[in-house]
Ligand code: FES
């Protein structure tokens with residue numbers, strides 16, 4: 001039973017179909033060029049020397065022997081970069097790309113070389129002599145705030161942090177309304193627990209890579225795998241002290257990002273090496289570098305207190321959340337604190353978030369940053385309360401679900417949203433009533449993500465033969481070029497095959513926000529539709545000119561201009577191709593473009609349902625069945641929407657069951673490889689059923705909501721609730737790896 | 750170290766190259782021969798992005814030395830389509846949207862082709878276990894498994 005509203009949206013011809021993507025053949029034949037696939041004449045290899053210590057003062061770096069090695073063309077340390085004193089955000093990115101006074105984590109970049117071969121570059125790294133003074137370190141989020149914990153930075157805490165706390169606490173956030181203590185008094189039962197999640201990595205299969213050139217005139221070119229080449233341009237320009245317009249950045253095909261490619265790691269270093277050597281420099285990370293020095297999300301420790309009446313009404317929700325974001329400010333705790341209770345309509349709700357630093361790599365965004373851990377804690381507690389009262393966990397969620405008009409825990413009042421539809425559809429789905437066997441359990445959980453808009457530019461050109469090219473500025477990470485072509489074709493009334501969309505370099509368009517926040521199909525889609533509308537207006541004008549009638553008397557129908565009504569005159573429709581053919585004589589080439597920072601990205605909700613079987617002898621949990629119910633607003637290319645649902649679920653399953661950063665007492669990462677950092681493989685998973693709901697987003701002409709991130713929010717809790725049901729013991733620490741689950745089973749007896 | 754001279758066959762083409770004795774076949778393909786279709790996701794045999802065949806056997810080219818290619822037949826993603834005709838697996842991957850970013854796709858296609866050569870009618874479980882050495886972080890594997898099984902069906906019907 002579909003609950004999606006039947007709205008007055010246009011009847012779509014192209015949107016909602018599943019055409020082949022424009023980059024498909026390149027990607028199945030090996031022709032597509034990713035970050036590491038580009039080369040340049042005279043290119044050098046750049047490599048980075050990384051700290052072997054978790055925390056150390058850098059006393060001295062002697063690069064003279066490396067510089068003297070034949071074949072070495074440049075050596076770079078922090079001394080080669082200017083000091084950035086007016087912008088902490090950029091200064092931290094630089095410090096993470098190339099350490100200053102201290103090495104702050106195992107794998108922190110200390111120096112870099114560019115040499116004529118990889119072999120020589122490796123040799124040169126060994127010749128760099130670094131003197132370290134080792135310092136005490138801390139990698140656990142709770143230990144980092146204890147009295148006497150090793151301090152990473154002095155004086156970085158902001159005014160929100162009360163006096164007397166550890167200098168490792170940098171910010172405090174608070175959201176909510178009402179008075180939770182008051183609300184708890186009305187509860188028949190209160191669950192109060194602490195939940196912990198370990199850091200995980202985005203785990204994109206393509207390591208970071210770039211190819212840089214930089215002339216003495218300040219002009220540079222950079223080829224890079226990134227989620228946002230405009231961000232790369234702007235931040236590299238700020239770090240290097242050059243003008244943005246002088247640096248042209250081209251985005252390669254990108255082999256996965258999930259948020260991890262929304263910042264810089266290699267790029268300023270590659271540009272500096274290129275500048276010093278006067279040669280193109282290519283840098284490609286190894287997998288171990290990727291795990292040690294890029295990406296991971298925060299590890300967290302979250303106290304939750306939720307009260308419920310015996311008929312399932314939540315009386316109050318409270319969460320205090322500690323997120324460590326590695327060695328620099330900026331863990332995603334603010335989003336965690338905003339999103340924790342977002343699915344619910346609560347009278348009394350409060351969340352407090354603490355941003356904490358530890359000796360770990362600087363956290364980067366990871367798909368709905370901060371939200372999955374928060375949802376794990378809250379959705380686990382709600383599950384426990386429902387079970388306590390013997391209530392249906394979907395009914396409990398329906399009873400408390402946020403709806404149109406609900407004041408969200410983080411402030412705004414919701415317009416039309418799809419949470420209730422996902423819950424009702426889940427309840428009616430055959431999965432919910434399917435029988436379970438011995439040692440098996442079923443879990444459900446809800447999740448929420450804000451979705452973003454952001455600066456966006458699209459240019460749409462009509463070629464002389466009547467085909468259409470669309471230039472957008474956002475790297476295509478999962479089929480978005482196909483979606484843009486579909487929206488352009490829909491709007492212009494021409495076949496999908498007549499449109500080709502490309503991702504343009506930074507010299508070709510204005511500023512574009514990074515591919516993040518599930519913003520692309522929404523914001524770039526909106527700009528594409530508006531650009532197509534601008535082109536249609538121009539084409540109507542040209543037809544009016546040819547026919548000698550008023551512009552207003554021409555309308556665009558089914559790919560052609562035609563007189564609007566009988567009074568406009570009798571002319572046969574003039575197709576896009578016909579107008580394009582004569583454009584030269586009617587005023588020149590025809591194009592449409594749109595530049596905006598669109599508001600109105602609709603929030604998105606999902607409900608996930610998961611069955612697991614626990615092996616009582618080994619503690620291994622196997623996912624038996626998994627169903628995602630999510631509101632997409634409007635699915636432009638349903639296969640790619642399903643793909644986002646399935647991919648997010650799979651990453652969440654990995655986070656719940658296996659993936660974790662493991663640090664030794666020495667503060668060194670113990671599992672910096674895919675053998676020991678275990679992401680789900682094909683044999684770990686069942687098919688993942690994806691149920692698309694369509695509750696149109698009023699902020700988009702076709703109703704689109706972002707879909708990429710919400711899908712990773714519920715699975716941690718859905719899996720934990722299923723495992724807890726199967727094991728008969730509440731699991732509060734992620735990952736629920738076999739040793740941990742086995743210990744819990746033994747402790748239960 | 751002096752370089753090794755290797756004479757081999759790649760996708761049917763007689764090929765010669767010089768490489769370091771400790772250089773991997775993957776590096777030779779990518780850096781010396783310009784065949785960048787095979788990808789490096791780990792360099793340690795854990796991700797399958799570098800999958801190629803060596804005398805018909807599926808291997809991780811990051812774990813094979815270039816020197817070992819001497820006198821052997823190498824098959825890579827670049828040899829999968831015949832001219833402008835895509836292999837059934839390639840078509841099915843596009844049709845089923847079995848790729849999002851596509852970095853894992855060459856390795857998965859090479860591995861899936863080698864599965865279907867051995868077992869033209871694999872079950873879902875057999876397909877999942879055969880492809881367990883090929884990591885995909887984007888798709889959750891659902892559409893990949895469907896694409897491979899659909900390709901197997903079409904190939905059986907055509908045979
Ligand atoms: S690169 Fe060879 S298995 Fe990963």
Ligand code: FES
Nearest residue numbers: 849850885886887
């Ligand atoms: S499609 Fe991105 S890793 Fe498989």
